[in-house]
Amino acid sequence: MTDVATEKPRRGRPPVSDEQRRLQRLDISRHAVRLFSEQGVAATSGEQIAQAAGVSERTFWRHFPQKESCVEPLLTKVVDAFCAVVRAWPREVELIDHLREAYSPLEDTASDEDIDAVLSVVRLTQSERALRAAYLMLRERAEDALAEVLGERMGRPASDINVRVRAASMSAALKVSTDEVARAAAGGVTTETLEGHREQIATALRDLSQML
Amino acid sequence: MTDVATEKPRRGRPPVSDEQRRLQRLDISRHAVRLFSEQGVAATSGEQIAQAAGVSERTFWRHFPQKESCVEPLLTKVVDAFCAVVRAWPREVELIDHLREAYSPLEDTASDEDIDAVLSVVRLTQSERALRAAYLMLRERAEDALAEVLGERMGRPASDINVRVRAASMSAALKVSTDEVARAAAGGVTTETLEGHREQIATALRDLSQML
């Protein structure tokens, strides 16, 4: 008997849209990442980030329950891009071929200047332990999403072991190649950097199949 | 010109052996894990753990720079066991066959009662975000060790992309099957639980090869 969309005519201030929340988080995230890379994570206080972003410390902590989660809004972009491509994977095409064709990391989901930011955050996670932990947690959330897609494609529940192993392995391969491309892009991002990434992930998956 | 083992005759109190440090950490770890599972991580203060382990809060923080790292001494056991088996992998044998033959998780590295503890910690990481993050970081360190082994076997540096992808994927497959066996062992550990794990990881790797 719980109504779904049949609500009372609404009274009082409406809650802000999820989209606006997302943008606000993203804005804070950019400031935080800049500070993190300039002076290190440990040396950057929550107060400092809040001030840079123009909000009170209290609302900053409301947006990001932990300091390190500041990087999530930017980091999700690289993972979401991959999930989107996998979701669009036609059944009749080989996965490697589909990736090589359709996977242009970030180019769709992120603006040009954000690509720089995202890659620099990935690089940051390689030296800052706290950020790395946040990154790995994020990737595991994405692993679940991947399992959903793969499971549906294989006609099995996403909780199936077989499905989970595939999702985890694909995610791991993506992680390694993403780390690599971020390292390679340290001195400025070129189009061929990203194309290198596409090739990277394709060959990574191919290598995988020869392992056993 | 830096002497390696040719030191001055040593004066003053000798530093405690690494082995003793390890045991002390392990002891504290057991107390911490018990408290964590009894009342949750957030509700367990560092002071409480220190008191339970019979050390001052100050030395507790010296042993574990962050509260969550309390689980490392126990969690490494499950990862180390796998690394040891991979290290002992003869060149002429198929990896899957070797694992099915030689991999008896924990049975060698951990005492019987510790097996319970280790598996319960793995289960804990599935509900406690902070512990999960620590677990993932730990696994990534093990990934490096794995890459060393695989790299040497393939005649390439451990930093080689191909090597890293394989290490990451194997590690991921192990992660999923370890999570699964921990879940399955929720109601008491039996021998077949662990043998199930062995079979789990073997089939997991086989599945992997059919993905592409």
Added chain:
DNA sequence: ACAGTTGTTGGCACCATCTGCCAACAACCG
């Protein structure tokens, strides 16, 4: 036995992280 040297421990002060609570305010309604 004693002084000199080095490593470990615990206590204290201190800053940073993060939370609960509440008053102020903003955005909608009739």
Added chain:
DNA sequence: CGGTTGTTGGCAGATGGTGCCAACAACTGT
């Protein structure tokens, strides 16, 4: 305009975590 609901910021307070220092423990040579 008053009523209602959601968001913000300030403040107090507990916990996490570090630097510093004095006390002590374990060794060496005389």
